[in-house]
Amino acid sequence: MSRIEEHRTRAEHNSQLASDFASAFTDRPEWAIVLRFYSALHLVDAYLELRGSPVSSHGERKAAIRHRSELSAGRGAQFRTAYYWLQNTSEQVRYDPGFVASSAAVAESALHLRVVREFLEPKLSPAPPSTSG
Amino acid sequence: MSTLLQRPRSTSGDVATSDVVDLPGTVSSAWVRAEEGSRSAPQERLAVHTFLAAASSGRALAELRLREQLRDVRLELARLRERVVVGTARRVRGACAVYAATDGHDGVVYYVVVAEHDAAATAQAVDAEDELVTIFGPGALEVRVRAHQGRSHDQAVPTGAKLLWEAD
Numbered sequence: 001m002s003r004i005e006e007h008r009t010r011a012e013h014n015s016q017l018a019s020d021f022a023s024a025f026t027d028r029p030e031w032a033i034v035l036r037f038y039s040a041l042h043l044v045d046a047y048l049e050l051r052g053s054p055v056s057s058h059g060e061r062k063a064a065i066r067h068r069s070e071l072s073a074g075r076g077a078q079f080r081t082a083y084y085w086l087q088n089t090s091e092q093v094r095y096d097p098g099f100v101a102s103s104a105a106v107a108e109s110a111l112h113l114r115v116v117r118e119f120l121e122p123k124l125s126p127a128p129p130s131t132s133g
Numbered sequence: 134m135s136t137l138l139q140r141p142r143s144t145s146g147d148v149a150t151s152d153v154v155d156l157p158g159t160v161s162s163a164w165v166r167a168e169e170g171s172r173s174a175p176q177e178r179l180a181v182h183t184f185l186a187a188a189s190s191g192r193a194l195a196e197l198r199l200r201e202q203l204r205d206v207r208l209e210l211a212r213l214r215e216r217v218v219v220g221t222a223r224r225v226r227g228a229c230a231v232y233a234a235t236d237g238h239d240g241v242v243y244y245v246v247v248a249e250h251d252a253a254a255t256a257q258a259v260d261a262e263d264e265l266v267t268i269f270g271p272g273a274l275e276v277r278v279r280a281h282q283g284r285s286h287d288q289a290v291p292t293g294a295k296l297l298w299e300a301d
Contacts, residue, residue, distance in 0.1 A: 059240070063271055066263065081256040088258075088278045089250045098288055099280065105250065112252075 003054075007046035008124060014039035015113060022106055030093045030101035033109040037090035040083050040116040047071075047120050058087075075119060082115035214269065218243055219298040221264050222276060225257040230286040234294035242275045243297075244290045249280045 001009070018035035025031075041061070048055055048064050055061045065071045065080060072080055086109060092099040215233070222231045222245050230246040245261070247254045255278055262276035279289040286299060 059236075059238075059275070062275065066266070066271075072263075077256070077259075080259055081252055084259055084278075085250060085252055085255045088255060089280075091277070092250075092279060092289070095291070096279070096289060098282075098284055100282060 004046045004049045004124070007042040007049060011039045011042035011046065014042065015117075018110075018113075026103075029103065029106045030099075032106050033086065033093050033101055034090040036109045036113040037086040040086050040113055043116055043120045043124070044083065046124055050124060070123075079116055079119040082112035082119075085109075085112050086116070215297050217268060218265060218274075221261045222258075223298055223300075225261060225278070226253050227251075228254075228300070229281060230299040231297045232287070232290045232294040233297055234291050236275065240273050240275065242277055244277050244279050244294060246279050246281050246286045246289050249282060250278060254278055 014035045018032040018039065021035060022029040022032035044061060044065065045055065048061070051068075053064055055064050065083070068076075070076055089101070089105065089109065093101055218233070219231050222228065222243055225245045225247065227247040228245050229248065232244040232246065234242050234244070236242045243265075245254070245258050258276045258278045262274070265274055265276065281289040287294070287296070
């Protein structure tokens with residue numbers, strides 16, 4: 001399995017795990033946000049790997065997203081907002097012991113992950129075979 | 134008390150320059166001492182040596198003053214940078230406070246504190262970060278959003294983060 005496929009598989013696992021987690025722990029579902037952030041992160045890493053610009057830190061990832069106009073301008077702006085909403089919120093879930101993620105926030109995290117997936121997944125799929133000839 | 138010490142004289146009775154051990158003194162006092170008594174060759178050499186040592190102390194002082202001025206300039210630049218950061222970050226919708234903290238490497242993370250996470254605030258924080266990176270260069274800063282959720286603002290940021298601005 002290629003590195004790109006590994007990232008995509010991990011993204012899918014994290015996304016599924018987030019849904020399972022939110023369903024299983026309805027009283028404290030906030031870690032579903034963290035799982036969704038990491039799902040988004042693996043999709044970003046798969047894309048950057050595909051483009052020949054692998055990254056190894058949040059800082060590098062952020063700079064790569066900023067410098068690639070297809071990720072930061074036009075529809076990319078929505079993707080970027082969704083990605084950083086997930087990052088900011090998941091950081092607070094992990095590091096701020098007084099932070100409470102409401103069920104609305106957990107539901108919103110699913111919407112933001114969907115924005116990331118709908119934006120990146122088509123770019124990760126191999127181009128359809130040419131019908132000409 | 135003399136500010137110069139001499140090692141024991143050599144057998145020739147002369148004092149080699151390298152035999153002189155300097156202690157802190159002033160140029161004028163060195164010349165006065167050189168003028169006192171007979172002006173033998175060893176004493177003249179001693180006076181010249183002491184003068185050069187004192188002049189070198191003068192250079193050190195000038196260097197020290199230059200460093201202090203440089204430090205003042207750096208502090209002023211840091212204050213200006215903070216003013217630019219606050220002016221940009223406080224425009225994020227619902228911003229209640231702006232904090233700064235080091236990221237553990239060479240960079241600085243600026244935290245914009247809002248009541249709750251929302252997409253509009255996140256989008257504006259991303260824009261603010263782009264603007265600041267354009268001004269200050271890449272790699273040195275990040276803007277992140279934190280929700281206070283009704284708590285005091287400092288509860289939403291890492292311990293030790295420095296408050297740069299707070300809404301009235």
